[in-house]
Amino acid sequence: MKFNSHNITFVLLALAVLAGCKSSLNTAAIESRPLPASYLNATDSGSVASMSWREYFSDGALVGLIDSAILNNPDGLIALQRVEMAKAGVQFVKGALTPTVGGVAIPKITRYGRYTMDGAGNITTDILPGEIVPINLPDYLVGLQTAWEVDITGKIRNRKRAALARYLASVEGRNWVVTNIVAEVAANYYELLSLDHELELIRETIANQQNALNTVTIQKETGRANELVVRQFKAQLLNSQALELEITQQIIQTESQINVLLGRYPQPIVRNKNSFDQIIPPTIQSGIPSDLLRNRSDIKQAEMELVASKADVRSAKAAFYPSFFITGGIGFQAFRTSLLFNIPESFVFNAIGSLTAPLVNRNAIKAEFKATSALQVEALLNYQRSILTAYVEVYNELNKLNTLQRVYRLKSEEVNTLAQAIETSTDLFKTGRATYLEVLLTQQNLLDAKLNFIDVRRNQFMSTVNIYKALGGGWR
Numbered sequence: 001m002k003f004n005s006h007n008i009t010f011v012l013l014a015l016a017v018l019a020g021c022k023s024s025l026n027t028a029a030i031e032s033r034p035l036p037a038s039y040l041n042a043t044d045s046g047s048v049a050s051m052s053w054r055e056y057f058s059d060g061a062l063v064g065l066i067d068s069a070i071l072n073n074p075d076g077l078i079a080l081q082r083v084e085m086a087k088a089g090v091q092f093v094k095g096a097l098t099p100t101v102g103g104v105a106i107p108k109i110t111r112y113g114r115y116t117m118d119g120a121g122n123i124t125t126d127i128l129p130g131e132i133v134p135i136n137l138p139d140y141l142v143g144l145q146t147a148w149e150v151d152i153t154g155k156i157r158n159r160k161r162a163a164l165a166r167y168l169a170s171v172e173g174r175n176w177v178v179t180n181i182v183a184e185v186a187a188n189y190y191e192l193l194s195l196d197h198e199l200e201l202i203r204e205t206i207a208n209q210q211n212a213l214n215t216v217t218i219q220k221e222t223g224r225a226n227e228l229v230v231r232q233f234k235a236q237l238l239n240s241q242a243l244e245l246e247i248t249q250q251i252i253q254t255e256s257q258i259n260v261l262l263g264r265y266p267q268p269i270v271r272n273k274n275s276f277d278q279i280i281p282p283t284i285q286s287g288i289p290s291d292l293l294r295n296r297s298d299i300k301q302a303e304m305e306l307v308a309s310k311a312d313v314r315s316a317k318a319a320f321y322p323s324f325f326i327t328g329g330i331g332f333q334a335f336r337t338s339l340l341f342n343i344p345e346s347f348v349f350n351a352i353g354s355l356t357a358p359l360v361n362r363n364a365i366k367a368e369f370k371a372t373s374a375l376q377v378e379a380l381l382n383y384q385r386s387i388l389t390a391y392v393e394v395y396n397e398l399n400k401l402n403t404l405q406r407v408y409r410l411k412s413e414e415v416n417t418l419a420q421a422i423e424t425s426t427d428l429f430k431t432g433r434a435t436y437l438e439v440l441l442t443q444q445n446l447l448d449a450k451l452n453f454i455d456v457r458r459n460q461f462m463s464t465v466n467i468y469k470a471l472g473g474g475w476r
Contacts, residue, residue, distance in 0.1 A: 080174060141348075192271060
C-alpha cells in the first residue's frame with residue numbers, strides 16, 4: 001500500500017486525537033449546598049446592601065473620612081494596581097489570537113568550504129553574467145516576518161476566557177477591599193465616639209468624687225468621719241484619674257488607626273460626638289440570602305476565579321491535541337545592497353504551515369492538566385466556602401442586633417435605678433444612716449453600669465457596620 005503526504009497527515013491527526021481523548025480526566029464532583037430561603041424566618045423585600053455608604057452613614061464627618069480613605073488608603077491603591085495588571089494579562093492573551101508581524105533586516109556573509117557541495121558549485125556558477133559567486137558571499141535581507149498559531153482546539157481562546165475572568169475577579173477583589181475600608185473606618189469612628197463618651201463620663205465622675213472627698217475631709221475635721229473614710233474616697237478618686245489616662249491613650253491610638261486607614265500621618269480626627277446618641281433602627285433590611293450572590297464582592301470574586309479555573313482546565317486539555325502554526329515572510333534579498341530592491345529579481349517570500357501533536361512522553365502535559373483540575377476543585381470549594389461564610393456572618397449579626405436591643409433597654413433601666421440609689425445613699429450618709437462603704441459601692445456600681453451602657457451602645461453601632469459589610473454593602 002502506498003502512502004502519500006495526505007495519508008500520513010491523516011494518520012498523525014488520528015493518533016493525536018485518540019491520545020488526547022484517552023488522557024482526559026474527570027474532575028471530582030462536589031456536592032452543592034443550597035442557600036436557605038431566609039434569615040431568621042424573615043423575608044425582606046430589599047437589602048441595605050444596595051444603599052450607597054453615603055446614604056447608610058448619616059454622619060457628615062464620617063462620610064468625609066470614608067471618602068478620603070477610599071481615595072488614599074494604601075490597600076485600596078494596591079488593589080487598583082492589581083486590576084491594571086489583570087487587564088494587561090487580558091491584552092497579552094488576546095494578542096496571541098492574532099498573527100504577529102515583525103520587521104527584519106539581516107546583513108550576513110558566508111564562506112563555504114572548497115570541498116563542500118555549495119563551495120564546489122559556487123566556483124563554476126555565475127551570480128551575475130560574467131561574475132562568479134564570491135568566495136565570501138554577502139547576503140542582505142529586508143522584509144517582514146509573521147507567525148500565527150491557528151487556534152483550532154480552542155486552547156488560546158480558553159486562555160483568553162481565563163484571563164478575562166481573572167480581570168473581573170480583580171475588579172471584585174478591589175470592590176471587596178473598598179467594602180472593608182468603609183467598614184474599618186466606620187468601626188474605628190464609632191469606637192472613637194464611645195471613648196469620647198467614656199472620657200466625658202470619667203471626668204464627670206472625677207468631679208463628683210472630688211466633691212465627695214472634700215465633704216468627708218470636712219466631716220473628719222468636725223469629728224463626723226475618720227481617716228479611713230477619707231482614704232477610701234481618695235483611693236476611689238485616684239482609680240478614676242488613672243482610668244482617665246488610659247482612655248485618653250486609647251483615643252490617641254484609635255485616631256492613629258483611622259489616620260493609617262486614610263493613608264496619612266497622625267493628626268486629630270474631626271468628629272461629631274452627638275451622632276453617638278442617634279437612634280439605631282430596631283431592624284435592618286437584610287433581603288434574602290440569594291442576594292449575597294449579587295452583593296458580596298468576595299463571592300463574585302470567587303465565582304470569577306472558578307470560571308477562570310474551568311477555562312484553564314479546557315486549555316490544558318487542548319494541549320493533548322494537535323497545534324497548527326503558520327509562519328511566513330516577505331521582503332527583498334540580494335548579495336549586494338545596490339541590487340536589494342530590484343523587482344522582481346530580489347523579491348522573496350515564504351509560507352510554512354506546520355502541524356504538531358504530542359505523541360510520546362507527555363508527562364508534562366498530563367501534570368499540567370492534573371494541576372489545573374485540582375485548582376478547579378479548589379476554586380469550587382473556595383466559592384462554596386465564601387457563600388457559607390457570608391450567610392453565617394449575616395445570620396450572626398442579625399441575631400446580635402436583636403439581642404443588643406434587649407440588652408440596651410435593660411442597661412438603660414439599670415443606670416436609672418443606680419442613679420436614684422446614689423441620691424438615696426448620699427442623703428443617708430449625710431444623716432448618718434448609711435456607711436461610707438455603701439456610698440462608695442453605690443458610686444462604683446453606677447460608674448460600671450454607665451460604662452457598660454456605653455459599651456452596649458458601641459456594640460450596637462459596630463453591629464450596624466458589620467451587618468452592612470456582611471450583606472455586601474460599601475463598594476457602590
